[in-house]
Amino acid sequence: MKKISLTVIGLYLGILAAFSQPKPDSVYQSRKLKIEEINLVSSYYHQEGDHAAVTGGIGSQKLTDISNSLEIKLNRYDKKYRKQTWSLDLGIDHYTSASSDKIDPKTLTSASYADTRVYPTLAFSRENEKKGTEFGVGASFSAEYDYTSIGVNGHFSKKTKNRMGEFSAKAQVYLDQIHLIYPMELRDGASPEKLKTGSDARNSFSGTFSWSQIVNQRLQLMFLLDLVQQTGYLSLPFNRTYFDDGSVHVERLPDSRFKLPLGFRANYFVGDHLVLRGYYRYYMDNWGLKAHTASLETAIKVSPFFSVSPFYRYYRQTAVDYFRPYAAHKAGQDYYTSNYDLSEFNSHFFGSGIRLAPPAGVFGIKHFNSLELRYGHYTRSNTLQSNIISLHLKYK
Numbered sequence: 001m002k003k004i005s006l007t008v009i010g011l012y013l014g015i016l017a018a019f020s021q022p023k024p025d026s027v028y029q030s031r032k033l034k035i036e037e038i039n040l041v042s043s044y045y046h047q048e049g050d051h052a053a054v055t056g057g058i059g060s061q062k063l064t065d066i067s068n069s070l071e072i073k074l075n076r077y078d079k080k081y082r083k084q085t086w087s088l089d090l091g092i093d094h095y096t097s098a099s100s101d102k103i104d105p106k107t108l109t110s111a112s113y114a115d116t117r118v119y120p121t122l123a124f125s126r127e128n129e130k131k132g133t134e135f136g137v138g139a140s141f142s143a144e145y146d147y148t149s150i151g152v153n154g155h156f157s158k159k160t161k162n163r164m165g166e167f168s169a170k171a172q173v174y175l176d177q178i179h180l181i182y183p184m185e186l187r188d189g190a191s192p193e194k195l196k197t198g199s200d201a202r203n204s205f206s207g208t209f210s211w212s213q214i215v216n217q218r219l220q221l222m223f224l225l226d227l228v229q230q231t232g233y234l235s236l237p238f239n240r241t242y243f244d245d246g247s248v249h250v251e252r253l254p255d256s257r258f259k260l261p262l263g264f265r266a267n268y269f270v271g272d273h274l275v276l277r278g279y280y281r282y283y284m285d286n287w288g289l290k291a292h293t294a295s296l297e298t299a300i301k302v303s304p305f306f307s308v309s310p311f312y313r314y315y316r317q318t319a320v321d322y323f324r325p326y327a328a329h330k331a332g333q334d335y336y337t338s339n340y341d342l343s344e345f346n347s348h349f350f351g352s353g354i355r356l357a358p359p360a361g362v363f364g365i366k367h368f369n370s371l372e373l374r375y376g377h378y379t380r381s382n383t384l385q386s387n388i389i390s391l392h393l394k395y396k
Contacts, residue, residue, distance in 0.1 A: 132159030
């Protein structure tokens, strides 16, 4: 089942350095595959709201999600002194959703009330530190109660000769299969429209391009461009849409969507104890949605081993052309939805993080490099509110 996804402000601290060729003995040792780092991330997310899409834009949006991710990175140098990195990431989410349980309101607790999503990812990259180039490939899989997804990606980056600038490009493809689970009262030919049974495909193709530049010792900039094309079944089959004549329908949206996000990042090092990270993004698509995102995060170094990172993000979007609230759609419309994720709203996301990196290791364990704890509160102008707390433990 689709659920709200919040993106915490990304951290980008590009420190570029020239390659120094190691001595033969150290090169021989570095060819052995070794653990570079292990990352364990756990989070707890809870939301409340009054505009559930499953019940046509009204009803509880209560949802709880517990997420865990374990990433293992291994590396080595090949005979040409190129750094090879293998990465394995295994994620498991478990959530409960009040609105999903309303797909079949006659049952006390349906199979859709709670679900577990498993999503492993495998990636390989090879970096030529002397030439300043890197390329990589990856594959992913995700499965839960009503869909499966297979993803593949590839990326390439090239640094300038002075290592002050870097161009990056990444291509991704996601091939999804959606199990068509309709609201109970619209099954078995009871819907006003003829509904397809079984499953349907949803495919996403995207290209991400970026340029990062170290302007001076204090200022770093990054420019980002995304091109995203989605095709196939882009509606959610369990979302109801009520018309002004009292009839109920399954959400219906176009089978093609093009997205164009443009972004800009700036990191400014005020001094040894303060870093400012700013971000702005403009988004538009051919469904009529336009959005602006602006965020600011500060990293305050309280001591050599302890820092605090308060953050704030503002977001505003217009509604897609096909959105209307509960019982406001009219007969004869080709496309319709009452999903408030596609409505007009503005939101605020704020909170803080703390990071510990003691020289003796976290809990006195040498290789536990750092521990980061973050909390964020999210609020929307259309009643949705949520809280998220996450823990990141790094072994290095």
